[in-house]
Amino acid sequence: LFAGQSEFLKGVVAMSGLPPADRLEICFAGRSNVGKSSLINALTGTRGLARASNTPGRTQEINFFTQGPDLYLVDLPGYGFANAPLPVVEKWQRLLKQYLSGRPSLRRAFVLIDARHGVKPVDEEILSLLDRSAVTFQCVLTKADKVKEKERDRVLAQVRAALARHPAAYPEMVLTSSEKGDGIATLRSIIAGLA
Numbered sequence: 001l002f003a004g005q006s007e008f009l010k011g012v013v014a015m016s017g018l019p020p021a022d023r024l025e026i027c028f029a030g031r032s033n034v035g036k037s038s039l040i041n042a043l044t045g046t047r048g049l050a051r052a053s054n055t056p057g058r059t060q061e062i063n064f065f066t067q068g069p070d071l072y073l074v075d076l077p078g079y080g081f082a083n084a085p086l087p088v089v090e091k092w093q094r095l096l097k098q099y100l101s102g103r104p105s106l107r108r109a110f111v112l113i114d115a116r117h118g119v120k121p122v123d124e125e126i127l128s129l130l131d132r133s134a135v136t137f138q139c140v141l142t143k144a145d146k147v148k149e150k151e152r153d154r155v156l157a158q159v160r161a162a163l164a165r166h167p168a169a170y171p172e173m174v175l176t177s178s179e180k181g182d183g184i185a186t187l188r189s190i191i192a193g194l195a
């Protein structure tokens, strides 16, 4: 599944703009700056494919990337960034809700959580939204290279406890570092297993 080329297909701002639901599709959700774009770059092995930046909230559209002919990787707009105008936030919340509950080919949503910070109230909102949508979700802890073992174990326990409250959550988590490559092969095989 990950052998082929990856390319940016399009940025979508309305349901009508979605490409045909003709292949396996997975998406990445998470707070602004958690590392969604970096993870897509790491998974596809394509540096600079999804923009990764220090400016939070850059990715405002639902960005579709093709990975070979049989997979879409979808980069969702980051949530929780400060000082975004309310109408903008509401617009994408509505789109996100529609996408998560109305996309037949979407097999799993990966919710990215910073391994240093764990599940925050703003993450709870998306977890609850996912509970009410049709898709199974799985947590990916990011930036594993930035956290010491003891701190990591504390965060893992915190995330596990949070997930226990969400019926649509897949219990197994993946610890990743897009920087160092930890967990990337594991995540690839999880995705391949969905095909």
Ligand code: GTP
Binding pocket: 030, 031, 032, 033, 034, 035, 036, 037, 038, 039, 051, 052, 053, 054, 055, 056, 057, 058, 059, 077, 078, 079, 142, 143, 144, 145, 146, 176, 177, 178, 179, 180
């Ligand atoms: P938005 O598009 O704004 O929602 O952000 P994003 O979730 O796509 O985050 P992005 O991938 O742009 O990463 C944000 C910052 O974190 C960048 O400076 C990345 O280089 C850094 N980063 C991402 N993943 C890792 C990681 O695994 N380790 C380390 N050390 N830094 C990372």
Ligand code: MG
Binding pocket: 036, 037, 038, 051, 052, 053, 058, 059, 075
């Ligand atoms: Mg991004």
